[in-house]
Amino acid sequence: MTKNFQQKFLKKVKRAIYDYGMIENGDRIAVGFSGGKDSVTLLHALHLLRRSLPVKFELEAVFIKTGWPMDIPVLEDFCQSLNISFHVVETEIAKIVFEDREDDNPCAICSHLRRGALHSKALELDCSKIALGHHLDDVMETFFMSMIYTGQMRVFSPVTFLDRTGLTMIRPLVYHHVEEIVSYVESEKLPFIQNTCPANGFTNREVVKKFLADMVKRFPDFKARFLTSLKTFDQRHLWPDAMSKCSG
Numbered sequence: 001m002t003k004n005f006q007q008k009f010l011k012k013v014k015r016a017i018y019d020y021g022m023i024e025n026g027d028r029i030a031v032g033f034s035g036g037k038d039s040v041t042l043l044h045a046l047h048l049l050r051r052s053l054p055v056k057f058e059l060e061a062v063f064i065k066t067g068w069p070m071d072i073p074v075l076e077d078f079c080q081s082l083n084i085s086f087h088v089v090e091t092e093i094a095k096i097v098f099e100d101r102e103d104d105n106p107c108a109i110c111s112h113l114r115r116g117a118l119h120s121k122a123l124e125l126d127c128s129k130i131a132l133g134h135h136l137d138d139v140m141e142t143f144f145m146s147m148i149y150t151g152q153m154r155v156f157s158p159v160t161f162l163d164r165t166g167l168t169m170i171r172p173l174v175y176h177h178v179e180e181i182v183s184y185v186e187s188e189k190l191p192f193i194q195n196t197c198p199a200n201g202f203t204n205r206e207v208v209k210k211f212l213a214d215m216v217k218r219f220p221d222f223k224a225r226f227l228t229s230l231k232t233f234d235q236r237h238l239w240p241d242a243m244s245k246c247s248g
C-alpha cells in the first residue's frame with residue numbers, strides 16, 4: 001500500500017518534470033528547504049527520483065533562517081540521512097519585517113527577502129536551478145488572491161527563467177493536491193517543522209484558503225478542473241484590449 005502510494009506520487013512528480021522540461025542532465029538544483037511539509041516532500045521525492053529519472057542531477061538543500069525559533073537539527077539530520085548537503089543562510093528577515101518596517105503586508109516583504117536570499121545562495125553554490133515546494137493548492141490560492149486583492153488574472157508558472165540572475169525556478173509538485181502531500185509525509189514518516197511566524201494563520205491567504213475549501217466541498221472536482229483550465233487556457237476566450245483602460 002505504502003509502496004504503491006509512493007510510486008503513484010512519484011509518477012505525478014515525474015509527469016510535471018517531463019511536461020515542463022524541468023530537469024536536464026547535469027543540473028545542480030538548490031532546493032528551497034523551509035522544513036515545512038511541502039519542501040520536505042519535495043526534497044525526498046527529488047532524492048528518490050535521482051534513481052529512476054534518465055538524467056543525472058545534483059541536489060543542495062538551502063534553508064533561509066528568518067529569525068523565528070526553528071528546530072534546525074531535525075532538518076540537518078534529515079538531509080544527512082539522504083546524503084544531501086544542508087546549507088543554512090542567516091538573515092534578519094523577521095526583525096526587518098516586524099520591527100523595522102511594521103508594514104501592512106509583512107508576507108509580501110518576507111517572501112521577497114527570502115527569495116533574494118535563496119537566489120544568492122543558489123548562485124554561490126553554482127546551481128542553475130531552484131526547486132520550490134509549491135503545489136496545486138498554492139497555485140489556486142495565488143490565482144484567486146491575485147484576482148481578489150489586485151484585480152489581475154495571473155499565477156506563477158511550473159518553470160520560470162529569471163533574466164537578471166540566469167536562474168530557473170522549477171516547481172515539481174504543481175500537480176499535487178495538498179492532501180496528497182500530507183499523506184506522503186505521513187506514509188513516508190518524514191520529519192517536518194511548524195511555521196512559527198506570528199502572521200501564520202492570519203493572512204489574506206487564509207481567507208482565500210477558506211473560500212477554496214468551501215468550493216471544493218460543493219464541487220469535489222474543482223481542483224482537477226482548475227488545473228485542466230490552466231493547461232488548456234485559450235487567450236481568445238477572454239476579452240480583447242479595451243480602448244480606454246478605466247474599469248467599469
Ligand SMILES: Nc1ncnc2c1ncn2[C@@H]1O[C@H](COP(=O)(O)OP(=O)(O)OP(=O)(O)O)[C@@H](O)[C@H]1O
Pocket residue numbers: 031032033034035036037038039040062063064065066114118131132133134138195
Ligand atoms: N525559509 C525558507 N528557506 C528555504 N526555502 C523556503 C523558505 N520558505 C519558503 N521556501 C520555499 O518556497 C516554497 C513556498 O514557500 P511558502 O512560504 O509558500 O511555503 P509553504 O507553503 O509553507 O511550504 P513548506 O511546507 O515547504 O514550508 C517552499 O515550499 C520552499 O520550497
